[in-house]
Amino acid sequence: MTKTFYITTPIYYVNGDPHMGHAYTTIACDVMARFKRLDGYDVHFLTGTDEHGIKVLQAARDGGVDPQTFTDQVSQKFQDILPALNISNDDFIRTTSARHKKGAQVLWEAIAKSGNIYKGGYSGWYAVRDEAYYQEDETEIRADGKRYALSSGAECTWMEEESYFFKLSAWGDRLLEFYDKNPDFIGPESSKKEVISFVKGGLKDLSISRTTFDWGIPVPGDEKHVMYVWLDALSNYITALGYGSDDDSLFQKFWPAQFHAVGKEITRFHCIYWPAFLMAANIANPERVFANGWWIMEGQKMSKSLGNVVTPEDLINRYGVDGARYVLLRDLPFGNDGNFVHENAVNRLNSDMSNGFGNLAQRTLSMINKNCGGQVPTPGDLSIEDQALLIEVREELIHEMRKEFENFRFSAALEHFMKAVNHANMYVDRQAPWKLKKENPDRMATVLYVLAETVRALAIAIQPFVPASANKMLDQLAITEDARTFAHLDKAHALKAGTALPEPQGVFPRLEVQKAA
RNA sequence: GGCAGCGUAGCUCAGGGGUAGAGCAGAGGAAUCAUAAUCCUUUGGUCGGGGGUUCAAAUCCCUCCGCUGCUACCA
Numbered sequence: 095m096t097k098t099f100y101i102t103t104p105i106y107y108v109n110g111d112p113h114m115g116h117a118y119t120t121i122a123c124d125v126m127a128r129f130k131r132l133d134g135y136d137v138h139f140l141t142g143t144d145e146h147g148i149k150v151l152q153a154a155r156d157g158g159v160d161p162q163t164f165t166d167q168v169s170q171k172f173q174d175i176l177p178a179l180n181i182s183n184d185d186f187i188r189t190t191s192a193r194h195k196k197g198a199q200v201l202w203e204a205i206a207k208s209g210n211i212y213k214g215g216y217s218g219w220y221a222v223r224d225e226a227y228y229q230e231d232e233t234e235i236r237a238d239g240k241r242y243a244l245s246s247g248a249e250c251t252w253m254e255e256e257s258y259f260f261k262l263s264a265w266g267d268r269l270l271e272f273y274d275k276n277p278d279f280i281g282p283e284s285s286k287k288e289v290i291s292f293v294k295g296g297l298k299d300l301s302i303s304r305t306t307f308d309w310g311i312p313v314p315g316d317e318k319h320v321m322y323v324w325l326d327a328l329s330n331y332i333t334a335l336g337y338g339s340d341d342d343s344l345f346q347k348f349w350p351a352q353f354h355a356v357g358k359e360i361t362r363f364h365c366i367y368w369p370a371f372l373m374a375a376n377i378a379n380p381e382r383v384f385a386n387g388w389w390i391m392e393g394q395k396m397s398k399s400l401g402n403v404v405t406p407e408d409l410i411n412r413y414g415v416d417g418a419r420y421v422l423l424r425d426l427p428f429g430n431d432g433n434f435v436h437e438n439a440v441n442r443l444n445s446d447m448s449n450g451f452g453n454l455a456q457r458t459l460s461m462i463n464k465n466c467g468g469q470v471p472t473p474g475d476l477s478i479e480d481q482a483l484l485i486e487v488r489e490e491l492i493h494e495m496r497k498e499f500e501n502f503r504f505s506a507a508l509e510h511f512m513k514a515v516n517h518a519n520m521y522v523d524r525q526a527p528w529k530l531k532k533e534n535p536d537r538m539a540t541v542l543y544v545l546a547e548t549v550r551a552l553a554i555a556i557q558p559f560v561p562a563s564a565n566k567m568l569d570q571l572a573i574t575e576d577a578r579t580f581a582h583l584d585k586a587h588a589l590k591a592g593t594a595l596p597e598p599q600g601v602f603p604r605l606e607v608q609k610a611a
Numbered sequence: 612g613g614c615a616g617c618g619u620a621g622c623u624c625a626g627g628g629g630u631a632g633a634g635c636a637g638a639g640g641a642a643u644c645a646u647a648a649u650c651c652u653u654u655g656g657u658c659g660g661g662g663g664u665u666c667a668a669a670u671c672c673c674u675c676c677g678c679u680g681c682u683a684c685c686a
Contacts, residue, residue, distance in 0.1 A: 108686095426624075449646075520651095523651090
């Protein structure tokens with residue numbers, strides 16, 4: 095039976111427009127999803143938008159529209175960037191959709207049924223400006239007799255609110271045991287330490303409903319409450335699979351998820367609350383949560399006031415779709431924070447894709463076109479060097495890449511790829527087929543065959559990162575679309591001599607270095 | 612303030628107790644099939660500052676500086 099692979103991005107909060115960070119996480123997931131599909135897995139890839147909560151409500155009011163209209167508009171922007179970045183998601187979930195609301199309520203009921211929800215009161219020093227409650231020792235009384243939050247200086251008033259609570263305090267030990275038994279659950283290591291120390295510090299019960307506004311999912315049986323946005327939001331990973339609906343076949347098939355990608359700022363929600371909710375509802379936990387870092391731009395934090403916020407469209411305009419995908423994953427190890435420098439990105443694309451891989455393909459195809467009648471040449475006996483190169487690109491490379499993908503090391507996978515490209519270019523120079531043309535045409539045909547076969551294997555392997563370009567290259571080798579998976583890397587699916595090839599065209603045009611954002 | 616991470620060649624980043632690594636950028640050479648691309652050689656760092664442990668520290672410990680995230684109901 096085919097192995098399933100369920101992968102999710104976070105659902106993006108619609109209080110702002112999509113930016114480079116959203117693109118980054120989404121692209122990383124897409125690359126993983128494509129890799130797994132090519133590797134024979136039955137993949138389900140989910141992304142979506144998180145649309146409830148007071149911030150969205152306020153943003154809608156500020157814009158003078160009702161919240162549903164507002165979220166429709168912003169969610170659409172997030173949906174629009176998916177085809178623009180060539181994202182292969184199988185589904186898009188919105189937390190305002192009927193299917194999600196229903197599923198979230200079913201989850202609530204499942205947790206309630208287990209005895210983990212109780213009604214209580216929430217009280218504390220509330221700062222309207224911060225939308226946050228503070229402990230008494232987090233506030234001070236100033237000369238004017240009023241109370242202010244120490245951290246923000248916002249004025250606080252005593253508030254009491256009826257609220258439902260989740261018995262998070264009861265789950266600390268079971269969470270720690272879960273982390274212990276599943277050491278790969280949280281990555282990278284820094285996030286894991288943070289989460290474990292947080293849990294060890296002791297967990298308090300979690301308020302999971304609100305009565306102060308109504309832009310949310312009604313609590314089953316007590317509709318003056320709406321569900322806490324994180325309980326609402328996290329449940330998307332199962333509601334999108336039909337959890338709690340009449341047809342939960344996808345849920346049966348794909349849950350638990352193999353991989354939740356998150357930004358490093360939301361690891362706590364995914365690594366503490368989410369498993370606790372699921373365990374309480376007696377649902378299996380996801381296998382892995384991996385947090386990616388944040389980008390800064392040319393050494394500076396991205397911010398609206400600095401005017402250096404980079405949007406997905408900016409990246410596409412500058413680097414093309416495949417170029418944007420490539421430069422985001424090439425240098426920075428997934429999980430680390432990074433500094434995005436345009437000059438480096440251009441250099442990277444030019445030297446790796448244009449000069450390295452693109453030129454390898456072009457010189458190979460061009461020689462075949464001119465010297466072999468535009469057909470795949472007929473190879474003779476293979477030398478040791480021929481065989482070594484073919485083994486590297488057909489077998490060893492994908493083996494190495496697979497290992498790196500297991501640990502989300504996209505940049506390391508690309509390093510292996512570029513190493514193979516370099517070896518192929520070395521091979522061209524050593525064999526010098528342009529000399530063989532006069533001295534030994536049969537040997538030239540063999541060398542060009544080995545090279546064409548090398549380009550085929552490399553193009554197949556690089557598909558997850560630069561799908562459109564890789565496909566163009568495979569078109570030029572007359573590889574049919576159903577013969578492009580990793581299973582086709584082997585000798586049995588090698589190029590057939592005599593196959594007519596189209597006129598070669600450059601696939602990775604060089605970019606000009608340009609300064610400033 | 613507390614917790615965690617980071618600070619390594621001009622740039623982007625690996626590494627992590629035993630004579631400092633990669634790619635790009637720079638320099639020199641070879642070749643000319645190719646998107647003037649390729650291939651070879653090569654310059655370059657007292658691994659943020661200071662202190663300590665050790666025969667030996669970029670790597671462990673302490674401290675200081677700078678940056679980042681979290682600090683509970685706020686994505």
